[in-house]
Every structure is written in structure tokens, then in C-alpha cells.
Amino acid sequence: MRAKFRRYAALALWAILAQQAIAADRLPGTQPLTMQGDVAAQMVAGVDQFLLSEIAAARSNRGAHWQWDFSSPEKHKQAIAANRTRLAHLLGVREERIPFDAPHLLATIDAPALVAHGDGFDVYAVRWPVLPNLHGEGLLLQPSKGKIVADVVAVPDADQTPEQIAGLADGLPPESQFARRLAESGCRVIIPTLVSRQLAKRNGRANLSNREFVYRTSFVQGRHVIGFEIQKILACVDWFAKSGDVDIGVIGYGEGGMLALYSAALDDRIGRVCVSGYVAPRETIWQEPISRNVFGRLQRYGDAELLSMIWPRTCVVERSAHPAVTLPGEGGAPAQITTPTDEAVAAELARVANADHLIVDPAKGDPQTRTCGRMLAEFLPVGATLKADSTGKIAVLQTLDFAARQQRQMQEIDDYDQQLLAVNDKVRAEFLKGLDTSSVDAYERSVAKYRDIFYDDVIGRFDRPLLPFNAQSRKSWETDKWIGYEVKLDVFPGVFAYGVLMLPKDLRPEERRPVVVCQHGLEGRPTDLFDGTKSAYNNFAADLCERGYIVFAPQNLYIGQDDFRTLQRKSNALGKTLFSTIVPQHQQIVNWLKEQPGVDPERIAFYGLSYGGKSAMRIPALVTDYCLSICSGDFNDWVLKTASSRHKFSYVWTGEYEIYEFDLGGTFNYAEMAALICPRPFMVERGHFDGCGDDEFIAWEYAKVRNLYQARLHLTDRTEIEFFIGGHEIHSQGTFAFLGKHLSWPK
Known part of the structure; x- marks a missing residue:
């Protein structure tokens, strides 16, 4: 009884602090966010300086690898x-x-x-x-x-x-x-x-x-x-x-x-x-x-x-x-x-x-x-x-x-x-032959080593601890249904995470609600997902918040054209990628969300479009605190899409020179990345007329995912693909139902 009383007392205190924070235009437990100007550009610049310092340090650290x-x-x-x-x-x-x-x-x-x-x-x-x-x-x-x-x-x-x-x-x-x-x-x-x-x-x-x-x-x-x-x-x-x-x-x-x-x-x-x-x-x-x-x-x-x-x-x-x-x-x-x-x-x-x-x-x-x-x-x-x-x-x-x-x-x-x-399919099958699908528990044990390989050898892991949050926030948006706060969190020296936390106004102090982390695409911003200016997103972050979900819309690094693309070049020199920085940013975001009143730490989901869909394949594969992932407008035979000189949808012909990741052909195509998310729920959202690929290649790659979940592990309700008549956009139909089913919301 005493524990229950203390819990309700804490919740009541939070409610009071929350009302005070709203009046003070910031979230409880955070410092005022005073940063002005283009925060995304400042984020990219901070990561740039961090990478340059890592390159300088690599020269003096190189001797440790030689005897x-x-x-x-x-x-x-x-x-x-x-x-x-x-x-x-x-x-x-x-x-x-x-x-x-x-x-x-x-x-x-x-x-x-x-x-x-x-x-x-x-x-x-x-x-x-x-x-x-x-x-x-x-x-x-x-x-x-x-x-x-x-x-x-x-x-x-x-x-x-x-x-x-x-x-x-x-x-x-x-x-x-x-x-x-x-x-x-x-x-x-x-x-x-x-x-x-x-x-x-x-x-x-x-x-x-x-x-x-x-x-x-x-x-x-x-x-x-x-x-x-x-x-x-x-x-x-x-x-x-x-x-x-x-x-x-x-x-x-x-x-x-x-x-x-x-x-x-x-x-x-x-x-x-x-x-x-x-x-x-x-x-x-x-x-x-x-x-x-x-x-x-x-x-x-x-x-x-x-x-x-x-x-x-x-x-x-x-x-x-x-x-x-x-x-x-x-x-x-x-x-x-x-x-x-x-x-x-x-x-x-x-x-x-x-x-x-x-x-x-x-x-x-x-x-x-x-x-x-x-x-x-x-x-x-x-x-x-x-x-x-x-x-x-x-x-x-x-x-x-x-x-x-x-x-x-x-x-x-x-x-x-x-x-x-x-022949790469066969090479990857041989590479992943150590996965044990005899039971879900056995699978989770066996997949852990592949997750480490993916992080260490493909994405690239910065072997350094996350900094304390040093959370800063300010109230920046308000509608009749929700309030939006800009949030900034420290990650590494000079590197911070930034995004918008959207809280439903009907959130009660005693509730623990699911969170959907909604991720923008190339050259995007968090506001694109809720201010109605970009039709491809279909305002899905605002829609989800109005349905009662807590929403967090992070700013990812892929913005600023050559400014961010050279981050990939600098990262590659160190055996790292853009996601070597983005993954710790998201880990810090999730760590912070799990500590927020009103958040159910077991129900934090990821949903991204385009480059955000690319993120949906890589980030939840490594940030296991994400309880599910939805990839929209990106799922593909990714190795084909990046290496083919025979298909019009190939990145070989485009300006995204940073898109290339070393040696995915023999290790992790999208089916193998989904295998790192498994047994957590995973969904693909695909518009028939989306130029990112052709239906047959998306279906070919997804069939391997479905086989793993349903045929081999008997997880018959944890993976889906929705094809819809449309293009490169959020459809919000099957995906919202998928979120509702696996996040148990609304109750």
C-alpha cells in the first residue's frame, strides 16, 4: 500500500510540475532550450567537428593495431x-x-x-x-x-x-x-x-x-x-x-x-x-x-x-x-x-x-x-x-x-x-547459417552475434559512452489536441540529438502510453511530419498524436546536401557510417523517453518514410529498445538498388553518393537487417507507383522476411506488408492498424 501511495504521490507531483512547465514553456526536468537558428545545420556542423577530431585521434591511436x-x-x-x-x-x-x-x-x-x-x-x-x-x-x-x-x-x-x-x-x-x-x-x-x-x-x-x-x-x-x-x-x-x-x-x-x-x-x-x-x-x-x-x-x-x-x-x-x-x-x-x-x-x-x-x-x-x-x-x-x-x-x-x-x-x-x-543471396545465406530457428528463444540468442557484426563491421560503432542527457526543451507548438516541445539531448562531445516531443492533451498523470518515433526522409525536418506542408508524410505524426499516441519526431543527419554527405566520407575513413552517429543519437532519445512520465518504456515504436525508412531498417536492428519497426517507401532488394547498372531505379545514376555502405552484398541486405529486428514486429508499407523500386523486387526481398517470421519461427502475426495504390508516401492505413495491434492502443 505504501509503494502504491508513493507512486500516486509521484504522479500527482509530476502533474503539478507538468502544469508549471507548460506555463514555463518547457518540460519537467529539463533546462530551457535557448538555441536559435537552423538547429539541423548546427547538428550537422557539430558532428562534422566530432568526426574531424576522431580522424585526428586515429593517427595517434593507429599504433595499437600493430606489433x-x-x-x-x-x-x-x-x-x-x-x-x-x-x-x-x-x-x-x-x-x-x-x-x-x-x-x-x-x-x-x-x-x-x-x-x-x-x-x-x-x-x-x-x-x-x-x-x-x-x-x-x-x-x-x-x-x-x-x-x-x-x-x-x-x-x-x-x-x-x-x-x-x-x-x-x-x-x-x-x-x-x-x-x-x-x-x-x-x-x-x-x-x-x-x-x-x-x-x-x-x-x-x-x-x-x-x-x-x-x-x-x-x-x-x-x-x-x-x-x-x-x-x-x-x-x-x-x-x-x-x-x-x-x-x-x-x-x-x-x-x-x-x-x-x-x-x-x-x-x-x-x-x-x-x-x-x-x-x-x-x-x-x-x-x-x-x-x-x-x-x-x-x-x-x-x-x-x-x-x-x-x-x-x-x-x-x-x-x-x-x-x-x-x-x-x-x-x-x-x-x-x-x-x-x-x-x-x-x-x-x-x-x-x-x-x-x-x-x-x-x-x-x-x-x-x-x-x-x-x-x-x-x-x-x-x-x-x-x-x-x-x-x-x-x-x-x-x-x-x-x-x-x-x-x-x-x-x-x-x-x-x-x-x-x-550470387550474393547464396553468400548471405552461408553467412547467416548460424541463426538458430528451432525456437524464438534460441533465435534471440543466436542473432545477437550477427547484430554485433552488423554494428561493428558494417555500420561502425563508436566505442565511447553516451554523455548525460543534459536535456533542454521549449514549448513551440500547440493545437487543441496536443502540445509540441523541441528537445535537445547531448550524445557525444559536440554531438547532440534533437527532435519534437508531441504530447496529447488528454494524457493523464497515471497513464503509460505507447510512443511512436516518426522519422522524416532525405533533407527533411521534424515539422514536415505534422505541419501539413509536405504531402508525402500525410501529417502522420500529428494524426498519431491526435489518436492518443505520444510522438517523438527526431531530426536525423541527412540534411544539407554535401554538408551531410561529407560526414559519410569522413566516417568511412574511420570504418564508420552516418548511422554510426545516428544510432547513438536514437539510443539516447530512447533512453530519455523511457524516463519520461507518461511513457510506457516497453512500447516505443519506430516508423519512417524514405530515408526514414532506410533508418527503420538500421536503427531498430541495433537499438533493441524499439519494440517494432515500420519501413515505408524504402524497403527493397537494397544491394540491387545500390549496385545495379541494369535498372532505372538504381542509385548508380543519382546524386546520393553517400548512400553506399561497404560489403552489404555478402552480409546484410534488407531481409538480413529485418532478421536483426526479428522477433519484434516488423512491417513494410509500399506504394505501387513508388519509384524507389519495382513491386517484384520489394516482394522478392520481403518474402524472405515473411518466411523467417511465419514459416520458421511461427510468428504468424508479427510481420506484414501493405501494397497500396499510391506513390512515395505515408498511407496510414495498414500501418496504423499494425501499430494499434502491437502497441495495444487505443485500449
Whole structure:
């Protein structure tokens, strides 16, 4: 009786405080919210500063991931083995390459393979197998006399052709034609073609570089344009290792320098490497072309760590001017490449764990005018001599079709990615085979480890505690049915959660009502859900509140165009995503809601449209305090939607360059995300004419969800899909009934 009396006394006190707070224009237990201006923009700016501080901290924290041992080459190899395996995985270097005896000569009756004669070498058009139906293609510079002194893969920048660095085409000064100079000095040289940075309208929509286009179809499937090109280089190394007993080297400039560095870090058979126009601090990698975006790069791998992995093999670092690149961001990711200062490069080189294998350009002169080629003599093996630069003309016998070769290279990678789409279902089924569906209890135990994998490896988890709420509020809206309060909560340093709490006016002190967290879409705001200005939302937050639900409408981060999209770029560098911040924001929101009088902590639901529907797949999968989730206008065969170059609804053609999440293809499509929500209720709301996808693909993916809930776990009433005649909008029919059934409201 005393406990019951204390409870009623507390409720009565809350009622008094609530009336006082209404008069004072704020909620009980909160401080006044005084923030003015665009709160959403301030939220994005705060997260931006938080991420920049995390990037700065990653540099000093990187050493915790390494246990260097330079006492012998074998012990060094063992010490870096785990990080080497991880790096290959992140770069998408996963499949076994196809062995071959020699590159194929590319010839027809009208166009023989012999392309040119140089000073002591012949040039052939060649092609070599790498992966099923995927080939490298470029030039082979074969010495025509004397002994081969070294086998070399020479890699141009992405905006250079093999012909330019071989001296067959205009565009580079003689000192920068490093493939030609190595061939003149007795090296056998093979030059792969890289995917270029040429811009083009894709399907009449986003203006993307060739490299970004390939990046998009690859990244979500755990592959990468970088990884495919590394595989082409290593396939040449396979051939060299099989066919000769001379040193194997890789040399590259710009994008080619990047590939040379990665390749040598991964493969000990590369006895010497030259990196030109690339080495720099990578803390601003989010400003570079998105095709350089390697998930989690800055957690473990600065350029210094990659250089340390090459020890004790010879590594030449030439501090030449980097390619000058600016990408405009006309639907693609805006980016630039500039030449770092000598001081910045020196600082990065100073971090190399053991630098006695490095030969570094002394960096004399203007870094903007230095050109690659100065360090070629250092790159050659002992006993070999760099021939004095000649001006002798190369006899060009035929001119190859550069554009057609570029298109073939792009098309093969795209075809490979589209083939991956066809088998990813089986890969994910194998990945999730540890789920135990013998009972609901067994399932909940077995799904926990997959939830951790999803959080740690896909979404990315910030391993830091949530701050105290420091809750602030102010009354900002009132109708005859409800009162709306802006609420701000601290999350991480500089990071806060913000939203609108809508309280029905008929809420009695002794009641515990369900809460529906209503989530806006791309570029949205909480007000869109209740002020009647955006028809797609059908005023559903206000409607729910008028039906007696407590409603919370959070502001999510996806607002401000490039301002928020660069948050994804910064997050990716740390092995994180936008949702690495959004999930803790929602956890803090739920934690705070559960402490509010009038809230039933066991009945807090999530309902979102569009990007809010995307949130409905990811947030409740990780914030298990959400008792159910409704995904509206987003549920899809998500991997297909983000990686397909065959469907009009694909994100490949659009400006949402931040939408890509690494390696979902082999881990968590939407059915697998729903499996993390299961056994909690889950619903899909789908308009037949919603352009986010086609009915058949939504139904295909949802059928797996229904099979899990109903056929395997016998939860026959916990999942539904509603198709309605309409578009990209809240329908409010089946979903409201679903909420009523599972939240037991109205009573």
C-alpha cells in the first residue's frame, strides 16, 4: 500500500510540475532550450567537428593495431599477416586469380599486335586474364636484345594512357615517360590500363567519373575499383614470378603510385617499388576522389604504415607533383587532389616504423614543378644501369583506340559486379547459417552475434559512452489536441540529438502510453511530419498524436546536401557510417523517453518514410529498445538498388553518393537487417507507383522476411506488408492498424 501511495504521490507531483512547465514553456526536468537558428545545420556542423577530431585521434591511436617485428623478414611477415589480410579484404582483393603462361597478343588481320619499335625494345598490345571474364589490358615493352635486367609493372596515373608513359603518344615530357626509360635500360615492362577519371552523364542523370561509376557498383559488394586494378597488377606479378628469375618491381605515378604502394604492401614477391606523386598524410582522404575511399583506411593504415609493411624490400618514394584533379560534384562526389607540402610529406615519412628500406627524393626545388622519373636509377636492381635519357624517336606502327580499350575495361568490371549480384543471396545465406530457428528463444540468442557484426563491421560503432542527457526543451507548438516541445539531448562531445516531443492533451498523470518515433526522409525536418506542408508524410505524426499516441519526431543527419554527405566520407575513413552517429543519437532519445512520465518504456515504436525508412531498417536492428519497426517507401532488394547498372531505379545514376555502405552484398541486405529486428514486429508499407523500386523486387526481398517470421519461427502475426495504390508516401492505413495491434492502443 505504501509503494502504491508513493507512486500516486509521484504522479500527482509530476502533474503539478507538468502544469508549471507548460506555463514555463518547457518540460519537467529539463533546462530551457535557448538555441536559435537552423538547429539541423548546427547538428550537422557539430558532428562534422566530432568526426574531424576522431580522424585526428586515429593517427595517434593507429599504433595499437600493430606489433612490428623487424628482427627478420620472416618475423616481420608474421607480425603484419593479420593486417595484410584485413587490408586485402577492405580493398576487395578476395578472389583467386586465373593463372596464365603469358599475356595474349591483341591482334587482328588488319592490326597486328606489334605497336611500335623503341630504342632496344618492341611494344605489343596485350591482354591477360585476371578473374573470370575480367582481364587486364595494356602494353608490353619487350627488350629486343640483351638480357632482361628486371620485370616491371609500370602503372600510369588514371588520366594517363599506357602509350603516354611509354613515349608512344603526346602528353608527357621525356623525363616522365618512365616505362620507356626502364625498357631502354633492359627491363621487360608491362603497363596496365587504369579506369580513368573522365566525366560522363550516367543514364542522363549524375555526372560521374568513370572511376566513381565503377566504385559505386563495387563498393556495396565488398569490391573496389582499387582492388580490381591491384588484381590486374598482381596477375602480372604471377606471370613474372613463373617465367623469370630477375627482380620484380612495380612503379607508379599518381593513382598508379597508390596502386604500387598497396600492391607492394600486400605481396612480398614485389622486390622493389617506386611510389611517385602519391605519398602524403591521409587525414583529408575524404576530400580526395571517392574512388579512393577505402572503408576504415585511417583506423590502421596511413601511408606510413603501408610503407612499413614493405620492409625490407627496396621502396623508392619520389616526391613529385601529384596529379592536379578537381571533380565538380554534379551528382558525383566533389573532390580534389593537390600536391602536399614537403613538410607534410616529411612528417608522414617520419612515422614509418622502420625506414631503412626507403630511398626518398631529397625534395629539392619547387614541388609543383618536379616530375616523376628522377628516381629511376634508384629503382633498378643492383648491377643494372639506367640508360641516359635519349631523344631517339619511337617508330609507332599503329595507333590503338584508347577510348574503346577504356570502355572494355569498364564494361568488364561492371559485368563482374553484376554477376556478383546474382550470387550474393547464396553468400548471405552461408553467412547467416548460424541463426538458430528451432525456437524464438534460441533465435534471440543466436542473432545477437550477427547484430554485433552488423554494428561493428558494417555500420561502425563508436566505442565511447553516451554523455548525460543534459536535456533542454521549449514549448513551440500547440493545437487543441496536443502540445509540441523541441528537445535537445547531448550524445557525444559536440554531438547532440534533437527532435519534437508531441504530447496529447488528454494524457493523464497515471497513464503509460505507447510512443511512436516518426522519422522524416532525405533533407527533411521534424515539422514536415505534422505541419501539413509536405504531402508525402500525410501529417502522420500529428494524426498519431491526435489518436492518443505520444510522438517523438527526431531530426536525423541527412540534411544539407554535401554538408551531410561529407560526414559519410569522413566516417568511412574511420570504418564508420552516418548511422554510426545516428544510432547513438536514437539510443539516447530512447533512453530519455523511457524516463519520461507518461511513457510506457516497453512500447516505443519506430516508423519512417524514405530515408526514414532506410533508418527503420538500421536503427531498430541495433537499438533493441524499439519494440517494432515500420519501413515505408524504402524497403527493397537494397544491394540491387545500390549496385545495379541494369535498372532505372538504381542509385548508380543519382546524386546520393553517400548512400553506399561497404560489403552489404555478402552480409546484410534488407531481409538480413529485418532478421536483426526479428522477433519484434516488423512491417513494410509500399506504394505501387513508388519509384524507389519495382513491386517484384520489394516482394522478392520481403518474402524472405515473411518466411523467417511465419514459416520458421511461427510468428504468424508479427510481420506484414501493405501494397497500396499510391506513390512515395505515408498511407496510414495498414500501418496504423499494425501499430494499434502491437502497441495495444487505443485500449
